[in-house]
Amino acid sequence: MSRSSRCDRIEAFARIAFSGGLGHRVAPHPPKREGNLVRRRRFISGLVGAGAGLGLASVTGGPAAAAVARDTGTPRTWQAVPTPAGTAAAQLRDVAAAGDGLAWGVGEEGRSGGTLGSPLALVWDGTAWARTALGHLGFRGYLHSVAGTCARSAWAIGTDTAGLTHVLTWDGGTWRETDFPGRGQSGTLLTGVAVDPGGGAWFSGRTPDGRLLLHRDGGGTWTWLPAPPSATAATPSGVQLTPAGDVWLHGVGIVARWNGSAWTELAAYQGIRASITGLLPVADDDLWLVGYDYGVGGPIGKPPGVLLLHGDGSTWQGVTGPFGVGMLNGIVGDAQGRPDRIAGWDFWDQTRAHYLRWDGAAWVSERGPVATTPVVMNALATVPGSADGYWAVGTTSTSASSAAQPRIER
Numbered sequence: 320m321s322r323s324s325r326c327d328r329i330e331a332f333a334r335i336a337f338s339g340g341l342g343h344r345v346a347p348h349p350p351k352r353e354g355n356l357v358r359r360r361r362f363i364s365g366l367v368g369a370g371a372g373l374g375l376a377s378v379t380g381g382p383a384a385a386a387v388a389r390d391t392g393t394p395r396t397w398q399a400v401p402t403p404a405g406t407a408a409a410q411l412r413d414v415a416a417a418g419d420g421l422a423w424g425v426g427e428e429g430r431s432g433g434t435l436g437s438p439l440a441l442v443w444d445g446t447a448w449a450r451t452a453l454g455h456l457g458f459r460g461y462l463h464s465v466a467g468t469c470a471r472s473a474w475a476i477g478t479d480t481a482g483l484t485h486v487l488t489w490d491g492g493t494w495r496e497t498d499f500p501g502r503g504q505s506g507t508l509l510t511g512v513a514v515d516p517g518g519g520a521w522f523s524g525r526t527p528d529g530r531l532l533l534h535r536d537g538g539g540t541w542t543w544l545p546a547p548p549s550a551t552a553a554t555p556s557g558v559q560l561t562p563a564g565d566v567w568l569h570g571v572g573i574v575a576r577w578n579g580s581a582w583t584e585l586a587a588y589q590g591i592r593a594s595i596t597g598l599l600p601v602a603d604d605d606l607w608l609v610g611y612d613y614g615v616g617g618p619i620g621k622p623p624g625v626l627l628l629h630g631d632g633s634t635w636q637g638v639t640g641p642f643g644v645g646m647l648n649g650i651v652g653d654a655q656g657r658p659d660r661i662a663g664w665d666f667w668d669q670t671r672a673h674y675l676r677w678d679g680a681a682w683v684s685e686r687g688p689v690a691t692t693p694v695v696m697n698a699l700a701t702v703p704g705s706a707d708g709y710w711a712v713g714t715t716s717t718s719a720s721s722a723a724q725p726r727i728e729r
Contacts, residue, residue, distance in 0.1 A: 394676060395708060397687040400727045403450045405429075405439055407721035410714030413698045415465045415473065419705040420445030423489065424712045424727065425475050426697075427461030430719040435480050438462045440494055441725070443710075448727060456496055458485060464557070466514040474512045474520050484509045484524070499533065500541050501526055509533065511557035515564070523558035523568050531555055531568055532577055547575050547582045556595050562656045569598035569608065574630070576600070585632045591615055593626060597650040601657060606630040609647035609661055622666040627675075627682065640675055641684040642667065647675070649699040651709070660685070662699035662711050669693045672711060672728060687728050693717050694726055
């Protein structure tokens with residue numbers, strides 16, 4: 320079935336879903352209080368959790384199978400792309416692309432210290448980025464995850480000031496809220512989303528009884544998958560699909576694969592103050608994990624250490640990259656699922672993005688353009704079928720200040 324026909328089918332199901340009731344009543348509760356340092360970490364990371372040393376908890380030996388050797392060719396020339404201005408303290412937390420003529424960026428604007436602002440969404444039409452009106456959603460908070468494969472097969476996840484999850488679908492022109500099992504229930508949250516080529520959507524998260532993966536098929540049926548056998552107490556930070564169709568969950572304390580009928584749980588990274596921002600599962604014995612770790616102790620304002628880990632399914636080995644103090648915020652593979660690019664924030668060189676490129680044997684530097692402001696890239700996505708390759712999004716400040724505006728590079 321062609322992509323266009325799949326999109327037409329998905330659009331029909333979307334119209335049915337939008338006509339249904341969304342009548343869960345939600346009892347509001349006050350947002351959690353957080354200190355200034357935690358707020359700053361949350362803003363610059365673009366993630367919901369806060370996590371300079373590299374505190375590896377289970378690092379012994381090396382992977383049994385080295386990553387597939389591949390030379391990705393000449394380093395790319397990254398360019399800054401004009402971005403619509405947001406309200407003060409604005410950032411983009413995630414990005415997804417359906418092709419050269421369609422992409423989505425989501426985040427937050429208008430945060431004031433520890434007080435959350437309003438959701439922010441942009442859309443790329445092949446020529447320019449434009450703001451998408453979100454006032455009809457009726458909640459304050461932020462959008463933190465987005466995924467899509469075509470004009471009417473895209474999803475976004477948000478969190479409001481009460482900590483409740485909101486799921487949005489793209490109807491070709493705007494974002495609309497949709498229902499999902501567990502919506503508004505205490506203890507149920509969603510953290511990441513991925514969309515398969517057939518229009519199915521996969522969500523990482525947690526229910527009170529320990530289920531971690533939610534699926535919506537192309538026909539509109541929602542299903543929480545069984546809990547992993549270990550009944551892990553960890554909450555995954557994201558979900559990743561492989562070209563072979565496997566679904567992976569990743570986060571601090573969990574790395575697990577769902578093959579359509581059963582779970583396979585692999586050794587997880589156990590950080591003390593860590594955040595996992597991306598997983599690239601080349602194979603069960605060849606995995607890359609990226610993020611950042613604040614380690615133990617340290618003064619107020621201590622920067623995090625880069626997490627760049629290679630796993631063989633049983634252990635994780637820390638890999639030396641081009642820089643060690645900062646953050647890695649997302650990893651992507653090529654069309655075959657092999658290592659490709661990583662987006663990063665380099666503490667020692669903050670006025671340009673620091674990307675990592677796999678050269679077939681090691682991760683090497685690839686730099687964005689120099690800016691007059693800090694450059695913090697929160698997420699990275701490939702552009703299917705495009706010679707331009709990638710979108711990276713973030714912000715222009717390391718704190719939720721009035722100077723922070725969305726930053727986009729390609």
